[in-house]
Amino acid sequence: MIENYAILPCNGLDKCAGAISRETAIKLCENAKNEIICPVFYRVAEAKYNKIAGEHPLLVIDGCQTRCASKLATEKNLKVSKKITITEEAKIHNIELKSNLRLLKNENALIEIILNGLNSAEEKAASSSDKTNASYNFEYETYQKDKFLFRVPKNPEIYFNENDCWAYVIGNRARIGVTDFVQQNLSDILYFTPPEIGAEIEQFGEVGEIESSKSVIDIISPVSGKVVSINETLIEKPELINENPYELGWIAELELTDFDSDKELLVGFDKYFEIMKKKLEDLNA
Amino acid sequence: MDELKVGVISCSGEECLGGTISRLATRKVLEELSFVSTVTLCLPLYLAGGKEERDFAKVFPTIAVDGCDKLCAKRSTEKYSGKINGSVDVSKIIGNENALNTDTVLIKDLTEEHLQMVDKVASEIIKAISAINPDSYSGKTFGGCSCGS
């Protein structure tokens, strides 16, 4: 269920989609403890809303493709956690929007569908994510080569293999992904093939594949275990791996089977940073 | 001596031939020049706040290549990264009339004559690069890179 969110709807009054966006926001606040950010009032009461937005995850509801609410969020430097666009939702659910500003049967039905969708997506996310899904607090060391930046997270819970993949280990679970070395070398990643959920992976086994126009690589798992979840967002948006392969661009989560033994062949930040630098120097040779 | 590394930031202006020529000449220098390592900086990314581009232009010598005398690339680079180390104005090399030609902008439409203009501009960019004193930047090189954009 969507709860404890700050909600920024478009509230536009020149299209039906704007009215729906407004009503969706109101419903979300009636049913649970969420706070609305009024886009109009935001212009004059910035401090108030900055505080709300800073303390809660932000859901942005855009009415149409002009995406005024999203733009307002960008302008105010807000971090958006979730985003929906009413016209897109209408298209997906085959509901035709007319020019009426009052909500009728169709519009109310759409709002119900959207609310259900938002709430069930939230529940799914909550159940699939364990402790590993807790907010990131990675600290990075950066190596610059030409204009390219290569970040490596320094947290002690993060282990690397020499195949440029990382594992963030908490308890009996690990979230895994590739490093900046991989994403910079591949350049724009166009396709992501995830591993199968439930698959048993041995250490250094393959957990999916990523491909750019330059090359295709296997993701080589630093740890052994069973795949319990994958980053589904990457199927539509593999470019998130380029954006940040350690956070939004993570690949999969594994339930560990023998981490003590896996650890023998993994390195921590210090060692990996050196390995990566050497690889980058070798690229010149 | 350390290898000299220079950033080239080109206007790529969409409205007239000057932009097409500045873009192509910059690409040519990047691809064919061997005595220094050039890095093309992406102007739109630079303008959108791209950290990699802006940081590079702050540390390394940078040359702006502009298609017309509005000098957008030069002005922007100065605005966000401080001074620039060289400036090439395509309209001065191929003439205002050519630079402001709005009929030919697609690369598929370029004629032999246009390609000669590209060569001319490329050689001016190389001159500007050569004019930079490498000694003042020694020790700040990272070597060529085969990855990324």
Next chain:
Amino acid sequence: MHKKVKVIPCSGIGKVYGLMAREAALKTVHELCPEKSETVCLAYIMTEDEAVRNKIEGFNCITVDGCPKMCASKNVSWIGGRVIDEMKVLDTVKEHKGKKFGSATTLDADGYVVVDEIADKIVKKIKDIIKEKL
């Protein structure tokens, strides 16, 4: 008589996708839809000069971006253009898996196939925008 839709590509210089964005946008405004669309220099927009502000602020724009950094879209919105649609070259590229498109300097035949497809999509969007206004 309505104002022309602005079609603004990123023209990114580092990758073939930047060139594809540029060729697709320029083909649209020069060959396919010269009556209904035009382009404005992206770098010029960002100088914030009065003359160019008047060309872009509040106008309907379609941006064409070569990479997910979405520079054309970001820059145009920042200056106050109304980005009605943001085209992503990679969306069309993805439909042509395994093909080679050329370099950031020149395009191969397959590069032009994609450019033509993108240009056709832009034309459709221009027509949609103009229809909506009527």
Next chain:
Amino acid sequence: MSETTFMGVERDKIDWKPTIDYTKCDYCLECVKFCPHKVFEVRENDEIQLIVKNPNNCVVFCRACSKICGPDALSFPDKSATTQRIKEIRKEENND
């Protein structure tokens, strides 16, 4: 050029490289074009036109070339056996 050790073990001691099945290989040379580590070498004038020239350049656990091989002529050692072997070598060296 490429790293001389992998996980602290001399690269030379790790048996990880592609093996070409010459009954399947059709010399399309896609693998040569693909591999940035120059593992393969083309010998145009020989009867066998493609060889694994630099096995130690091959990135341990990488099998990417075998995936792009149309006739499926490239094979690699077993991964878990290789992992096991690396662990053994590390132990032996620690005991020395």
